[in-house]
Amino acid sequence: MKNTKDNKASGIPVPTIRRLPLYHSFLLTIKNKERKYISAPDIANELQIDPTQIIKDFSYLNVKGKTKVGYVTSVLIKILEEFLGYHISRKAFIVGIGNLGSALIKYHRFHNEGMEITAGFDINPEIINTKTNNLKLFHIDQFQEKINETPVDIGIIVVPADQAQKIADLMIKSGVKAIWNFSGTPLSAPDNIIIENTSIDSGLAMIKWKLHENKPLIYKNRML
Amino acid sequence: MKNTKDNKASGIPVPTIRRLPLYHSFLLTIKNKERKYISAPDIANELQIDPTQIIKDFSYLNVKGKTKVGYVTSVLIKILEEFLGYHISRKAFIVGIGNLGSALIKYHRFHNEGMEITAGFDINPEIINTKTNNLKLFHIDQFQEKINETPVDIGIIVVPADQAQKIADLMIKSGVKAIWNFSGTPLSAPDNIIIENTSIDSGLAMIKWKLHENKPLIYKNRML
DNA sequence: TAGATTGTTAATCGATTAACAATC
DNA sequence: TAGATTGTTAATCGATTAACAATC
Secondary structure (H helix, E strand, C coil), X not given: CCCCCCXXXXXXXXXXXXXXXXXXXXXXXHHHCCCCEECHHHHHXXXXXXXXXXXXXXXXXXXXXXXXXXXXXXXXXXXXXHHHCCCCCEEEEEECCCHHHXXXXXXXXXXXXXXXXXXXXXXXXCCCCCEECCEEEEEHHHHHHHHHHCCCCEEXXXXXXXXXXXXHHHHHHCCCCEEEECCCCCCCCCCCCEEEECCHHHHHHHHHHHHHHCCCHHHHCCCC | CCCCCCCCCXXXXXXHHHHHHHHHHHHHHHHHCCCCEECHHHHHHHHCCCHHHHHHHHHHCCCCCEXXXXXXXXXXXXXXXXXXXXXXXXXXXXXXXXXXXXXHHHCCHHHHCCEEEEEEEXXXXXXXXXXXXXXXXXXXXXXHHHHHHXXXXXXXECCCHHHHHHHHHHHHHCCCCEEEECCCCCCCCCCCCEEEECCHHHHHHHHHHHHHHCCCHHHHCCCC
C-alpha cells in the first residue's frame, strides 16, 4: 500500500495519472459532439476539477494548447491514449470467478483500455472448464501450465483475503509483472513486481465517515 | 472529484480514513489467532505500511497503546468499528443492475460494514420485479415512490456514464444524502451532498503506466 | 485593444516520514 | 538496565492552488 517514488523518474504525480482516464472518457463525449477545440476552463466546469490543475496535468503530457482557444480535442485524445497505452494490449489472467470476478470479466472498457483477460481460474469444480462471457475457466492448478502457453503481464486477484497471498506468490513465480489486487488485503511482493490495490471498502469508509460528520455527537462523545 | 477540506474539522487525513478498513480486516485475523496484543511494527510488517504511519493513524482515534507491548487487539477492533460506524446501519438504493451492480448487491462485507442495500432499480423490463440475491428490483420510475416508503441515506450509481447525472439528480431530489458513483464520470451536486467516486479505470491506468516505465522508449520517443 | 486562455514559477497546503523523548 | 515500543513534535516531501507573464 506504500507509495514508492516510482513517479520520480518522469515527475508525473500519481494523482495526475489517475485523472487521465477521466479526461479521456470526457473528451470522447466532446469528440462525439464534433467540437474541434476544448479549453481547460470548459473541462474544469464539467469535471469539477480546478482549471489550473487540468492545465498542469496536460503540461506533463507535453500537449500544447492554443491561447484563447484551448486544446484540439482529437490531439488530446490521441496523446492520452498513447500515454495510457490504450493501443498496446496487455494480456491478463484473472483468479477468483465470484461475483466481482465475473463482473470484471464482463467489464467491456478493459478492451479499449488495452487489457485483455485471456483466461480465468478458480477452485470451484462446477465452473471449471465452462466459459464466462466467452472466457475459458480453469482450475488454479493449471495456472503455471496456461501461462507457459501464453505469457501474460498482469494477474488479477479477486479471491478472499486469506487466499490472496498464496495466489500472488503463484503469479510472481509464474512471471507475472503486475498484480491487480481486489482481495482487500495487502500483498508481499518483490520490488520489481507492480502492485495495484483496489478496495471497495475504503470508499464506503469515506461515505460513512462523512455521514457521521453531520452527527458529530456519535464520535465526539466516544470515550477513548 | 475535488478534495474539499471537510477533513479539517476533525483533522483526520483522508488517506487515514481509507486505511482504517484495512486495519480492521487485518485485526480480525489477529483476533482469530487469539493474540491479545498487537504492536504497530507487527502490523506494519504485515501490511507493508510504515510503522510510524500506523501509530499516527491510531493516535487520531485516541487509542492508547502499551509501551513495549502494543495495542489490545479487541480494543482496536472495537474503536475502529465505532469510528467507521459499522454498528450504525445505513440504508442504500442501487441503480443499474448490470454486472458490476449485481456484484455489489452480492458483496457480503457491506452488511458487516454497516450498509444495507434495500432495493435495486433498472430500466431493463426483464429483471424488473424479479430478485437478485433476495433484493427486490424495480423500474427506475418507482424510485421516488420507494424512497418515500423507506428513506435511504445512500444512493449507489452503477449506470453507464451518460445516464449518471440524470440518476444523481433524481437521487438528490429524493433526499439521498450520499452518492456512491461507480459510473466513471464525475457528477454535479450541491455542496451538502456527499459524493464518493470509485472508478476501476484509474487502477488500470496506474498498472499500464508502470508497465510502460520498464520500457521508457515507448513514451520518451513519443513526439509531443 | 480588451479579454480569455495557456503555461510556468512560486506559495500554500496536507500527508508522510524522521527524530526523539517518555515509558515499561 | 537494555531494548522495544508508544506517541508527539519537527522536517521533509509531494500535490494543489495561486499569481502572473505571455500570447493571440
